[in-house]
Amino acid sequence: MDCDADYLIIGQGIAGSVLADKLLARGQRVLVVDDGHRTSSTRVAAGMINPLAGKRLALSPGSDWLLPAAKGYFAQLEARTGTRVFHPLPIRRVLRNTNERKRLEKKRAIPTYTPYIGEVSPPGSLGDVNDPHGSFITLGGGYVASGPLLSSLRERLRQANALAEVEFHHEDLELLPAGVRWQGRVYQTVVFCEGMRLRDNPWFSDIVTDPVKGEILDLKLPNPPEGEILNKGKWLLPQENGQVRLGATYERSCLDTEPTPEGREQLMDALRQIFPEHPGEQVVAQAAGVRVCTPDNQPLIGRHREHPALALFNGFGSKGNSLVPGWAEVFTASLVGAEMDQPLPTLYRS
Secondary structure: OOOOEEEEEEOOOHHHHHHHHHHHHOOOOEEEEOOOOOOOOHHHOOOEEOOEEOOOOEEOOOHHHHHHHHHHHHHHHHHHHOOOOEEEOOEEEEOOOHHHHHHHHHHHOOHHHHHHEEEEEOOOOOOOOOOOOOEEEEOOOEEEOHHHHHHHHHHHHHHOOOEEOOOOOHHHEEEEOOEEEEOOEEEEEEEEOOHHHHHHOOOOOOOOOOOEEEEEEEEEOOOOOOOOEEEEOEEEEEOOOOOEEEEOOOEOOOOOOOOOHHHHHHHHHHHHHHOOOOOOOEEEEEEEEEEOOOOOOOOEEEEOOOOOOEEEEEOOHHHHHHHHHHHHHHHHHHHHOOOOOOOOOOOOOO
16 A cells, blocks of 8 residues: 555654654654644653663663763754754753762762762852752753754754644544555554553553653742752752753642642752752742653654554653653654664554
């Protein structure tokens, strides 16, 4: 059966955008369907890239190839579009207790952590910052500017005539013996990169996810941190406009995209933990989004077990900027039948 295009991609967040870009680079015919990022968590994400995450200062699985793949892709995209996307910044992690201090010392003795652990500062080194247990610098981090990233890739899709700026409805998709039909056109494969709307997908309802709502604040501070990201439970991310972004909350009971007074209060409490003296902040904006996480922290990548014309590329949680470029390259190779440098995660894990 002849197809009007090779791939129909649902969603133009970072997952759908980068996957489409890589498929186009391999000469594939692609159409991305997106309603203007209405439900995209990328739209409100801070875009953090942090090699050492969580209380245990853990290296993400596959960081030895995923982080270089991400930074390489962003550099290539910047060279191609002239738009700055990735902002490398050291991350100053403020230690919150003696256990974190002991854990840091253990990590410093492990060779795989050496590239990521920089200067260690004693307590009381950070002026207005409450740092009774000291702090250290995480190297190799930074943030991706989500707005410029999505805008530059959206323009790439427009130029390739590969973007349908409409709302997608699952009931409009027709399964065929080989492929799918949408709006009268036939596609070899549809890839769902629809973020939180995975909950409504009738073909992947058995996929287990762990969605998390996150809220962030944009602030003006009289003395904002400069030249580094500050992390003490929550993070403070300096922006090019002189403001700072504070985030993020983790909420599992309410999964809408509306900012809440409770989220704002939680973030302001975190700001007081960083600056015990009132820093004179001004709240400029508050935003919320839902991250599609998974119980095992592995992304959801692969084809439907009964309908191979249906595929998922989702579940990257809060680490999309670190994970998507590398996994998009691997999945693209899988889709076009090329050799893969890495095996894909198993999609059906329960």
